[in-house]
Amino acid sequence: MKFKPGDKVSVLDDSFTGTVKSYKKDGKVAVITAEGFELLFTESELIPTGGSLGALFAGKSLGSVLREKETPVKRKQPVPEKKSRKDSVVLEIDLHVEKLVRNKKGMSNYDILNLQMDTARHHLEYAIKNRIPRIVFIHGVGEGVLKSELDYLLGRYEEVVFGDANYQKYGLGATEVYIKQNPGR
CATH class of the missing domain: 3.30.1370.110 (Ribosomal Protein S8; Chain: A, domain 1)
Structure with a gap:
């Protein structure tokens, strides 16, 4: 378990934050949003926004982690065969x-x-x-x-x-x- 109740987290693919409430039996993390809604996420969808878990990201800020997530990966173009x-x-x-x-x-x-x-x-x-x-x-x-x-x-x-x-x-x-x-x- 990467998170514990009370940890502040952000959702990678959405633009909202919340507080970890608990872990469910299926391994999902229950998060209470700032608006008071309870939503379920996998651990991989969440990143810590402060506290002791911030050390897991080796000093990276939330903004830099989100930018890495949004930056498209450049794929190598296949080299065309040279034809005579x-x-x-x-x-x-x-x-x-x-x-x-x-x-x-x-x-x-x-x-x-x-x-x-x-x-x-x-x-x-x-x-x-x-x-x-x-x-x-x-x-x-x-x-x-x-x-x-x-x-x-x-x-x-x-x-x-x-x-x-x-x-x-x-x-x-x-x-x-x-x-x-x-x-x-």
Whole structure:
């Protein structure tokens, strides 16, 4: 028991003082406020405001103890991982035919698909050669022909892992490719 009846105390989280009346069976301290109300607190919620118990706080005043309680503890910010510039590089390739040629007039669907697949293959080889870790192929939704051909192409590369790109950024019409980097290459 840290307090005895008659000790003057203050409540840490409130702005009132009182006098210790007694200890209850559950370990709570009964305090009579200046207004005459009896309130219950745990010992950790109370600090002495004078008398012999003031020595417990090694000469600290009530004001300094309350300031320590109110001062927020500064937390250390986590140090962000340092990423190389290449890790942040994402090669975005739009395979829509309008982005690949000025005029598609006279091109058959077969010609368009071959142009799109040649473009995808060329950029994939470029990324592997230059150790670019990520590519996003924007193919659109459509009937899914280009997507299935792209999946077939990507499945032929051992060093490639692929899946749907970020839905919030690209919707359903993009495939993200991760290129596993081999240091021995």
